[in-house]
Amino acid sequence: MDFNKINLKIDKNRVLKALGMEEEAQNHFDYEKLYNEFLDHIAPKGDFKAILLRDKDELKNIFPNAQYSILALYTLGDKIDACINNKFSSGDYTDALILDSMANLCLFRMSDMINQKIHSDFKAKELNISEKYIPLENMDMKYQKFITKEIPLGISASEFGMLTPLKSASFVVFAGEDIEDEFNLEHNCSKCRLKDCLYREKFTIKVNDGVKVKEISAEKGTLLLDALLDNGYIIDYPCNKMGICGKCKVSANNKLILSCKTFVEEDLEVEIINKGYKISEGFDLKGQNIDMEASGYGFIIDLGTTTVVMDLINLKTGKIIDKLSFLNPQSSFGQDIIMRIEMALKGSLGDMSKSIRTMLLKNMAAMALENSINENTVNSIIISGNTVMSHILLNKSCEALAFYPFKVKEQIDGKFSFKEIFHSEKFKAEVFVTPHISGFVGGDITSGLIYLNKYFENYILMDLGTNGEIVLKHNGIYYTTSTAAGPAFEGVNISCGAGSVEGAICSVKYHKGFIINTINNKPAVGICGSGIIDITSELLLHNFMDSTGSMYEPYFENGIALDKESKIKFTQQDIRQVQMSKSAVRSGIEILLKEAGIGYSEVNHFIISGGLGNNLNIKNAAAIGLIPKELAEKAVTFGNTSLGGGFSMILNKELIKSAEEIKKASKYINLSDYEGFNDLFIQYIDF
Numbered sequence: 001m002d003f004n005k006i007n008l009k010i011d012k013n014r015v016l017k018a019l020g021m022e023e024e025a026q027n028h029f030d031y032e033k034l035y036n037e038f039l040d041h042i043a044p045k046g047d048f049k050a051i052l053l054r055d056k057d058e059l060k061n062i063f064p065n066a067q068y069s070i071l072a073l074y075t076l077g078d079k080i081d082a083c084i085n086n087k088f089s090s091g092d093y094t095d096a097l098i099l100d101s102m103a104n105l106c107l108f109r110m111s112d113m114i115n116q117k118i119h120s121d122f123k124a125k126e127l128n129i130s131e132k133y134i135p136l137e138n139m140d141m142k143y144q145k146f147i148t149k150e151i152p153l154g155i156s157a158s159e160f161g162m163l164t165p166l167k168s169a170s171f172v173v174f175a176g177e178d179i180e181d182e183f184n185l186e187h188n189c190s191k192c193r194l195k196d197c198l199y200r201e202k203f204t205i206k207v208n209d210g211v212k213v214k215e216i217s218a219e220k221g222t223l224l225l226d227a228l229l230d231n232g233y234i235i236d237y238p239c240n241k242m243g244i245c246g247k248c249k250v251s252a253n254n255k256l257i258l259s260c261k262t263f264v265e266e267d268l269e270v271e272i273i274n275k276g277y278k279i280s281e282g283f284d285l286k287g288q289n290i291d292m293e294a295s296g297y298g299f300i301i302d303l304g305t306t307t308v309v310m311d312l313i314n315l316k317t318g319k320i321i322d323k324l325s326f327l328n329p330q331s332s333f334g335q336d337i338i339m340r341i342e343m344a345l346k347g348s349l350g351d352m353s354k355s356i357r358t359m360l361l362k363n364m365a366a367m368a369l370e371n372s373i374n375e376n377t378v379n380s381i382i383i384s385g386n387t388v389m390s391h392i393l394l395n396k397s398c399e400a401l402a403f404y405p406f407k408v409k410e411q412i413d414g415k416f417s418f419k420e421i422f423h424s425e426k427f428k429a430e431v432f433v434t435p436h437i438s439g440f441v442g443g444d445i446t447s448g449l450i451y452l453n454k455y456f457e458n459y460i461l462m463d464l465g466t467n468g469e470i471v472l473k474h475n476g477i478y479y480t481t482s483t484a485a486g487p488a489f490e491g492v493n494i495s496c497g498a499g500s501v502e503g504a505i506c507s508v509k510y511h512k513g514f515i516i517n518t519i520n521n522k523p524a525v526g527i528c529g530s531g532i533i534d535i536t537s538e539l540l541l542h543n544f545m546d547s548t549g550s551m552y553e554p555y556f557e558n559g560i561a562l563d564k565e566s567k568i569k570f571t572q573q574d575i576r577q578v579q580m581s582k583s584a585v586r587s588g589i590e591i592l593l594k595e596a597g598i599g600y601s602e603v604n605h606f607i608i609s610g611g612l613g614n615n616l617n618i619k620n621a622a623a624i625g626l627i628p629k630e631l632a633e634k635a636v637t638f639g640n641t642s643l644g645g646g647f648s649m650i651l652n653k654e655l656i657k658s659a660e661e662i663k664k665a666s667k668y669i670n671l672s673d674y675e676g677f678n679d680l681f682i683q684y685i686d687f
Contacts, residue, residue: 001113041083048073050070073147228259247498345402357393380432383646384645408439413433448644449662457604474596490612498525530616
C-alpha cells in the first residue's frame, strides 16, 4: 500500500496533549520545524495479506469459525528511530518526545487507512470481519515473527516478537460468513484494552443536571449514556439501551437526542431533561398515635426499584424535619426487577447491594448534618421495599425469585442492627425491614396496608409500579396478587413514554384538538402513566379507534400527534401495550374478588397508590376498563402509602407487630397458575 505523507497529516493538539503540554509551553520550541524534520525522516510503508485458514493453522485456534486470517504490517522506517535516539542522546528531550508522539500518532493513522482497504475488499466478498487482534494487547507477541515472514517489508522480529524498526506495528483480523461483524474502520479509544495509553482521544462534556454544571471527559467513541452513568448521573433506560423507551433523552448541543444511541465524537454541552421524579407522599399526618416516651430522630425509607424516598422524623413530635427523593443507583445495572435479578445471578449482587447501601448511608448522614442532628440521637430506621429490593439491600441471593414457585428462602425482613445492614457504625439505630407477603408482593405493600388499615375496611389496594400489586382485604384476610402491568403505565415500551418527570404529559383532553398538561408546566418531553390512560380514553371517546383498540385511518400507520412542537405522538403499538397491561390488572382484580367470594358491592373502597395515583383520572381509568365501572365511585387516589405506613410504624412501634400479622393473614394467588386467567385476559383485552 502507498502512504502519501500529505494524507498522514496529524493533529498538533493531539501530539501535545498526549505529552501533557499546556499552550504556554509551546513557546519553547518550533512545532512546524519539528514536523518538517519528522516528515524528512519517515518512509511509511505497509501491507496486508489474507490467508485461507486450514484446520492445522495456528491462527485457526484463535478464531475457529473464520475462513480467512488477514495479517497487517506497517512501518515508518528506521530513520525516524535514529533521529529520535539522537535527540535523546544530545539532551534535546522535548524535541525527542514530540517526534516520538508524532510517530506514534502517524502509526494510528496508517492503521486506519489499512482498515479502510481491508473493509472495502472483504465487504465486497460479503464476509464479516472480526475485531482487531493486536500483539501485546490481546494477542501473543510471538505472532509478530510469523507476520513479518508473511509480509516482506524489511521488518524483522526478535525471538520475543519485538519489531525493528521500532516505529512499526502489526495486527490480525479474521473474516468469514459465520462470525460476528465487530470491525471498526477507525481506532476506537473507548474499546481499546490499553487503558494507560497516552494517546487516548478524549472530549469534554459540560453537563447541566438542573442543580449545577460540571465538566466530565469521555474517550472518543464512548456511548454518551455510559459516560453519564460512569460519572454518577442516574439516567433512566428501561429498554436496556435498545433506543425504544425514549427515557434517556438529553439535550446535547441544543439538540434532543437519545443518549443510549449517541457516541461521543466531539465536545458536548449536555442538559439532563429527566432531572428527578415528582414524589407526592399523599398520606395524612393527622391522627397518628405517637409513642409519648419516644425521643430522638428516625428515618423512614421507601426503597423503590426506580425511586427512593426518605424522610427524617422527630420521634418526639412526629414532625417531618426533612425529605429527599433520588433515583435508585442500581438503575445502572438494570431498570426493572427482572433485570436486577438477572444481574444478581450473573455476579453483580454485591455491587448492587453496595451501591444502594452507600447511597442511603451518604444521604442519611447528609440530612442529619444539614439539620444539626447528632448522629447518636438517630435511633430508629424503617425500610420498606419490594421483595427483590430487600434481597439486594441485605446482599441475599435472588436465585429463588428467578424460578418457579418464586418463594423467598432468605431472611430479608425483621429487625437488624445498623452495622448488620450498612457495614458501618455511623448510626446506632435499630433498623426494621418491613416483612414481604410473597416473592412479588413486598414490604412496601405491607407498609401501605398498615397505613390504610387505620382508615378503611374491606377495600382493594392497587399499586401500579413496574410490577403491579393488587390486594383485596375482606373480613381480615388479605388476598394478594401481582401482575406484569407496570411497564406501560410507567411509560416503558411506549413510543414517547416518560416517567413522572418534569415535562411529562400527565393529563389529556380532546376538544377540537388535544389539550395537554405537563408536570410542573414544563415543555413536553413524553407521556407518563396518567397521560397514557387519558389519551387512550379520549381516543376511544372521540372515535379515533374502535373497541378492539384499532386506530382508524389515517392514524393506524403513523399514530396521532399530541404536541406538534416536541413531535410527541401516540401509536397503534402504544395502544396494544396499554391493552395488555390493563387487561392483566383487570383480570387480577376479578380473580381476587372470586377468591374472596364477593362482588363489587361488598368492596367499600378502591384505593390507587403510587406515582400513577397522583394525577390519575378515575373516570378515564374506568372508561378503558382498567378498573371496574362499578368501583369507580368508590375509588380514591393516594400517593406513597408505603411511606405512610413507615411513618405510622416509626411513631408507634406496636404497629410493627401488625406487619407480621398481615403477612400471616395473607393469601397469595399466582395468576400464571390460575385456571381461567387466560380467558379473563382475553375477555378484558378490548375496551
